[in-house]
Amino acid sequence: MKACLSIEATEQYFNELFSEQSDYIAKSLMIGGAEIRLFYFDTLIDYSLVQEYILQPLLLRPNDAIQDVVSILDYTETDRLEDAGQAIMFGKAILLRKGENKLYLLGVDLKKERSINIPTNERVLRGPNEAFIENLDTNLNLMRKLISSKDFIVRTYTIGRLSQTKVAVMYIKSIANMAIIEELHKRLSSIDIDYVEAPGFIDELIREKKYSLFPQLLFTERPDRARSYLMEGKAVISTAGSPDAIILPVTFWSFFQSPDDYHSSWFLGTAFRFLRICCFFITIGLPAFYVSVNAFNPQLLPINFVNTLQSSVTNVTFPPVFEALSMILMLEILREATIRLASPIGQTIGVVGGIVIGTVVVQSNLVSNTMVIVAALTGLASFIMPSYEMSSAVRLLSYPALILSSLFGLLGLVFFFMVICIHLCQMNTMGIPYYSPPFSLNDAKDTLFRAPIWSMRKRPGETAPSNHTRLRNPRSWKR
Template sequence: MRSSKHDHKSKKTNIQISNHLNSNIENIKKYLSNTSDLSTRNLSFHNKEIVVVYLSTVVNREILEKQVIQQLINHPKETILNTVAIQEVKVSNSFDECLLSIVKGNTVIFIEDEKAVFILDTTSFQNRAIKEPNNEQNLRGPHDGFVESLQTNINQVRRRISNPNFVIKKLSVGSESDTSLAVLYIDTIANENLIKEVLRRLSYINADYIYSPGNLEEFIEDNPYSPFPQMLTTERSDRVAGNLMEGKVAILTDGSPTALIMPITFFSFYQSPDDYNSRWMVGSFARLIRLVSFLIAISLPAMYIALVSFHFEIIPIDLVFTVKGSLQNVPYPPLVEALAMQTTLELLRESAIRLSSPIAQTLGVVGGLVIGTAVVQANLVSNTMIVVVSLTAIASFVVPDSEIGTSVRLLGFPLMFLASLIGLIGIVFGLSIILIHLCKLESFGTPYFAPFAPFRSSDLKDTIFRAPAWKMKKRPFAPLPKKFKRENNSRGWENDEN
């Protein structure tokens, strides 16, 4: 397997560390383009001149001063390794590694007449406090989420999985950015072929800059032209831990609070941590509501267009006059109505996301009440269309994952066009194409529409409904885990005579 970290030619300077301090410092300044935040300190250590090099904007000044500079001046010991009070100290002979370490916030010490360089971990990047993600809130269960620090995010997952077989593999991608990422999995549960495939795809990424998991996802997903996401994105550490225990693999990226989980199935997007934090009947009911919302969001506007354009006889007789009355003064066909209202809804949604919360709430009231009432009174849109679009919007926001919600809204547009052309037959035709695509799609070798295609009855316990936890004695078959059977999933106390 290729190493993504060492295949990028732009990282190689082909410069060797010199015995002369001035030569090393000049090379550092040259390859850092004489950046103004590059700082150097000339000191003496055991009658030898040394130079401490660092970037003042990303180094921890307090740690550098107290645990490095003062120790070198006031308490010199046999070696620098024994003198500095830094937990992580590395000795290197590579100029490229020194250059990269300085950029990442470490401190480098060059010694006169020596080619060995000391790299000290003095990084100081500001991180926000841990709090619950706004787009994945839970009623019950933990309320902490990922932040932009890779180490902090790994710490959160490790706190939930105290398992010696929990493996973390760190890699770097991006020839210019050298973005750090971590691949997480349980060695005794995750399938070896799955792990190798994830690492293989990561090793072939050849890009200047990987700035987010969404950007990374495009390089490694199976079908980049599919409207359906093939990896689950989450900001919750408990959700990552739960998926790892099922034999899946997660990827964390430094600088982003989002994790990628693979392989994934269609039904995973409609599962929420609340399903498992609540009793099984409550969780099953909530999950069924979400799956029904998928059908509503994708087909309700198309159904409305088909009924009022081609199949008025299907509408109950008591509603025919109401629908006809709302449509008779509207000068446009139902398709134009639906497209206009759906586009307006998307505009309101995007503007609400970009604005601050108080203004976004005001915008929602203005858009929902004032604009909705005005367009009906102006006979631009019918009352029935307002109801249809409102129900569609509510259904699309029920899904716990925003990415699949966006995909559902996009798929609604071609169904509307098909319904305006040939009515219900067009809707059936469009839904058939979507179903065929779902059955054909894969995520890292796992069937996307499992356990229905291919059908596996044992996995139905955690799909449309959620069976009681003590009934789910086996892990999902889709990721092909090494340990298919769960341990101690039982109510053994019922058979205990004592």
């Protein structure tokens, strides 16, 4: 630990530390007969702030103490050169006056950020239209405005030896399970990595099942959604440089919940929730079911449907399993093409490509008409899920289901769903069962269906919140 020395020794230390940095500046000034040095990166500071809040006040009151003259809220003092060097890299200007054995760390960093915009991946028909951005302070500001309570706690960490990425953990002290918060603190504190590029890094470093396809943390770009999970006793992680926040711990059912469910009537919310869960099974099992029925178990279908199915595959070149694989792969290619291209071009490619490919492959007898319908329904079912991570996992799971069905028929598909169920039951997130069956009435109110708000008096029990009561007398007006 190097202590602050003379001006010359301090400047020599910084010059050696930043000798290869072309944007490092050491400026010498004479104010009121005293020599003053400023050290900073000119690409990180705001010159107008330096001029208005540092230099002009010093020129007016050159003999007063620095802390009485400089009018900057982000103001700290240190006598350690290592701390000052770190502060320079974070965009602060370091001020040193001759004759003083103290360094002044002044927050004059240049803030360049995009404005708060509407969510792009979690759009809703009703509700707020604010989304997180890449600036962590702005994200925390959004959350503070939504939760004006002294129990709303923000704990910050610095992760990454080189990147020094700022990470914030948010929770509500009076509701959250503190055992989970301490476990999260232990896992974050144990991360030793050069840099953190995105929340996905943290997801992989703190998750329990490293090789599971199923997402174990929920990503969101919506502050209102983060608030709703905080109110259930969960924690939210936000990282500097990313517009996505992580919600944990979550269960399997959390990935089928959407903010739209709570901005419409509970009848509609329940119907849409049930539809998403049905689409989970359709995405995984429909192509596999088509192959098994077509090749192994046609007796499971009505005779008229079997005749129609058989007539559609009579002149098809490839067996059903290759039909299904080729069409699902074609859907993935079209999907990737529409994402990577510019928005207007991507939409055109998606529509035109789907129509052209579907028409050509049927007319060429490469696939059957029924398989085109199955592939289209499978693709639409995967897009209905609110979570991109769950949607991607389900699409990948359809491939092993298809292989097993092509080898063992319907028995292979049933076996695959049994393996998935066993795997889900074995998973935990932060010590909480990932697949908590909604057997109790209180837990089922916001899993398989969305119960009326006035009936959800208790918080979900999966995270064991310290305060279970959410509503006390919601309809006291009714006598």
